[in-house]
Amino acid sequence: MKLRYVIFILLIFLFGYLLRSDLKCVNYNGDFHYSSVVVSFHLKELIATEEQTPLFFVRFFHNRITVSAFDIFARYIQFFNIFYLVNILGLAGLFGFLHFYYQFFAKEIKNKLIKILAVLVLLSPFLEIFQLIGKTFSLKMLILIIPYQIASLAGFFYFSKREKYIWLTTYLILLMLSIGWIVVFGNELLSFCTTS
Amino acid sequence: MFKFIKQNKFVPILIVVLLAFFLRVYHVRNLPPGLYDDEVSLGYNAYSVLTYGKDEYGAAYPLWFKAFGEYKLPGYIYADIIPIAIFGKNAFAVRFPSVLSGTLTVLFLYLFLKNLLSFESKKLKEEFQHIPILSAFILAIIPWSIQFSRGAYEATMAVCLFTIGLWLFSLFYKNKKIPYLILTLLFLAFASYTYSSFRLLTPVTASTIFFLLFWKKLASIKSIFSMAIYTIVINLPLMLFTFGSHGFVRFFQTTTFTEQALPLSIAPKSSLQGLIAFSFIYVKSFLSYFSLQELFLKSQDNVRFYSSSEFGFLFRWQLPFLVAGLVVLLREKSKVIKKIILAILLVTPAAVAVANSPNSLHALLLVIPFSVIIAIGIQSIVKVKKLWIRVAFVGAIIFAIFEISLYFHMYLSHYKNAYMIFWGGAQEKMAQYATKLWNSKNYSAIVINEDFLQNEKIHFLFYNDKLKPIFVNSSWQKPPRWKNKSILYIRYPASVPSDSKMKLLKTITLDTPLRQPVAQFIQL
Numbered sequence: 001m002k003l004r005y006v007i008f009i010l011l012i013f014l015f016g017y018l019l020r021s022d023l024k025c026v027n028y029n030g031d032f033h034y035s036s037v038v039v040s041f042h043l044k045e046l047i048a049t050e051e052q053t054p055l056f057f058v059r060f061f062h063n064r065i066t067v068s069a070f071d072i073f074a075r076y077i078q079f080f081n082i083f084y085l086v087n088i089l090g091l092a093g094l095f096g097f098l099h100f101y102y103q104f105f106a107k108e109i110k111n112k113l114i115k116i117l118a119v120l121v122l123l124s125p126f127l128e129i130f131q132l133i134g135k136t137f138s139l140k141m142l143i144l145i146i147p148y149q150i151a152s153l154a155g156f157f158y159f160s161k162r163e164k165y166i167w168l169t170t171y172l173i174l175l176m177l178s179i180g181w182i183v184v185f186g187n188e189l190l191s192f193c194t195t196s
Numbered sequence: 197m198f199k200f201i202k203q204n205k206f207v208p209i210l211i212v213v214l215l216a217f218f219l220r221v222y223h224v225r226n227l228p229p230g231l232y233d234d235e236v237s238l239g240y241n242a243y244s245v246l247t248y249g250k251d252e253y254g255a256a257y258p259l260w261f262k263a264f265g266e267y268k269l270p271g272y273i274y275a276d277i278i279p280i281a282i283f284g285k286n287a288f289a290v291r292f293p294s295v296l297s298g299t300l301t302v303l304f305l306y307l308f309l310k311n312l313l314s315f316e317s318k319k320l321k322e323e324f325q326h327i328p329i330l331s332a333f334i335l336a337i338i339p340w341s342i343q344f345s346r347g348a349y350e351a352t353m354a355v356c357l358f359t360i361g362l363w364l365f366s367l368f369y370k371n372k373k374i375p376y377l378i379l380t381l382l383f384l385a386f387a388s389y390t391y392s393s394f395r396l397l398t399p400v401t402a403s404t405i406f407f408l409l410f411w412k413k414l415a416s417i418k419s420i421f422s423m424a425i426y427t428i429v430i431n432l433p434l435m436l437f438t439f440g441s442h443g444f445v446r447f448f449q450t451t452t453f454t455e456q457a458l459p460l461s462i463a464p465k466s467s468l469q470g471l472i473a474f475s476f477i478y479v480k481s482f483l484s485y486f487s488l489q490e491l492f493l494k495s496q497d498n499v500r501f502y503s504s505s506e507f508g509f510l511f512r513w514q515l516p517f518l519v520a521g522l523v524v525l526l527r528e529k530s531k532v533i534k535k536i537i538l539a540i541l542l543v544t545p546a547a548v549a550v551a552n553s554p555n556s557l558h559a560l561l562l563v564i565p566f567s568v569i570i571a572i573g574i575q576s577i578v579k580v581k582k583l584w585i586r587v588a589f590v591g592a593i594i595f596a597i598f599e600i601s602l603y604f605h606m607y608l609s610h611y612k613n614a615y616m617i618f619w620g621g622a623q624e625k626m627a628q629y630a631t632k633l634w635n636s637k638n639y640s641a642i643v644i645n646e647d648f649l650q651n652e653k654i655h656f657l658f659y660n661d662k663l664k665p666i667f668v669n670s671s672w673q674k675p676p677r678w679k680n681k682s683i684l685y686i687r688y689p690a691s692v693p694s695d696s697k698m699k700l701l702k703t704i705t706l707d708t709p710l711r712q713p714v715a716q717f718i719q720l
Contacts, residue, residue: 049709073492082483105519
């Protein structure tokens with residue numbers, strides 16, 4: 001059996017295990033969600049410190065549009081937080097995920113479906129940021145975790161197609177490290193989600 | 197004007213360096229608001245060496261300065277002697293080496309990249325021709341660099357010395373002249389004598405240099421051997437210090453390999469289990485330097501590391517350019533630039549991950565690869581001729597202008613009020629008021645309760661070393677032999693019992709709208 005198939009199967013097992021342990025989550029925590037109340041509060045906080053600034057500048061710098069945009073940015077990058085990615089993909093999966101986006105941005109992906117997947121993974125966090133995906137966490141996993149894992153598998157697929165044996169061995173080592181990570185740190189996704 | 201700039205190639209970098217200097221020096225005396233503990237320690241030791249030839253503990257011209265239970269490296273303190281001699285003992289003089297280093301790093305990054313380009317193929321040279329100036333510009337305006345150049349941080353100076361060392365090595369690589377190599381190794385050694393992280397980064401760099409000298413046959417065996425001896429000699433005191441009893445104090449204070457770092461579920465029963473668990477802690481620390489939260493948002497780092505509550509270490513508008521730059525850099529068939537930038541990007545966190553991570557000060561050298569990668573990203577996107585990308589680029593530039601303006605607005609208007617408590621604004625005010633009272637009334641002694649006013653000693657030494665206060669804890673009571681003497685007692689604000697013989701003279705508050713009380717002056 002070729003090494004790449006062994007790694008591919010091991011990756012699927014890894015993702016399956018991670019998904020199973022993620023089922024303990026009920027919802028993503030507040031860091032992932034946009035809240036107009038938080039934005040209003042933050043806006044008031046910013047304006048309160050502008051005692052002597054001319055009104056034009058206060059309005060120019062601290063308005064609902066800019067504060068909301070910054071808030072959405074902060075929520076969005078939570079979905080690409082390196083530790084969030086390690087927890088849903090493992091270290092080996094993270095490597096595949098990064099390689100997938102390298103291939104995507106370097107325009108080396110020709111398959112249209114894979115291109116659509118890349119765009120979907122980049123856009124899907126907005127559904128959760130604005131809480132448009134209902135309340136079932138398994139549905140959230142289907143939209144927000146499984147596509148990441150597919151992207152990672154695609155990344156590995158592109159990687160293993162061209163790269164040398166030494167890199168496949170590196171991948172195997174990363175897989176072992178992923179298992180070690182789970183043993184040492186457990187399921188850290190619980191720090192990104194609520195459990196009750 | 198454009199013709200003038202085209203004809204005089206030094207003009208763009210001159211403008212960028214002047215901009216970098218302006219952004220670092222503007223109101224640096226008051227912003228950040230006050231000198232914090234480490235800054236006054238650096239400043240006072242420089243002043244003490246200049247005036248008395250001794251450090252604060254009386255050691256003559258020491259190579260290691262005792263401070264706060266550890267030992268400071270000498271680079272910044274000796275460099276600060278000249279500004280203190282010229283400008284006097286004040287915040288501007290203490291921070292000046294940092295301001296200058298932050299500015300010079302911009303210049304030397306430009307020169308270094310210019311030199312590296314000469315090793316590249318004609319195609320890449322043409323493609324990357326604006327990268328040196330663009331990288332210098334990004335470094336000039338990046339919050340990470342600005343924040344650490346405006347406070348007296350040894351790391352800023354070490355990064356500058358290290359960049360000069362890299363530039364000198366690129367000159368050696370080009371010209372094969374030994375004096376450049378001598379200077380390279382000297383500047384790298386200076387960097388390790390200035391900031392702790394470079395005690396790890398410099399040996400890695402020096403080893404790489406020696407490997408290249410052998411592998412590429414850049415010098416004769418005799419010269420390489422002489423250089424190796426020279427490197428050992430100039431680094432010998434530092435090596436002896438590092439492997440001596442004092443050298444590990446800092447390591448043990450900041451190391452990430454503590455039992456507290458282990459997850460609760462892990463209780464290593466053997467050293468092997470512990471070793472395995474700690475190797476994963478190390479990987480986690482390493483990865484934390486690539487966390488987007490850490491880079492773009494205010495994270496869990498030291499609050500003094502941030503220029504504002506709204507900003508991280510990089511601007512938000514730089515994120516797409518960072519991604520684009522990384523892709524281009526990985527894809528390019530570059531001979532030198534790619535290897536060097538990626539090496540700094542990976543080796544820096546690998547070296548500093550042994551300490552509590554992420555720590556943006558330990559990893560300050562990362563500003564170099566990030567600036568270059570962002571510059572590459574900008575240039576690569578500018579070259580794309582698709583309409584939607586051009587529109588998006590214009591949008592990004594408009595957002596960049598807004599975000600940069602907001603950054604400086606926040607820094608100039610909010611920073612003082614929000615962050616004064618974390619800097620030393622209160623201590624300066626306390627020392628000044630104590631001096632005023634001491635000069636106007638006949639007190640026998642100044643007594644400071646340091647239970648809540650820690651590290652006051654060094655602040656009083658810095659602002660007025662003639663006062664010589666006595667430091668006590670909360671259980672202290674006026675001794676009977678001082679019964680008829682008037683004592684000035686300074687403590688953290690607390691209620692004064694009406695029946696006591698304490699006379700509250702003044703409560704010192706911060707110069708912020710909230711006017712938080714920080715100290716009481718009491719006459720006993």
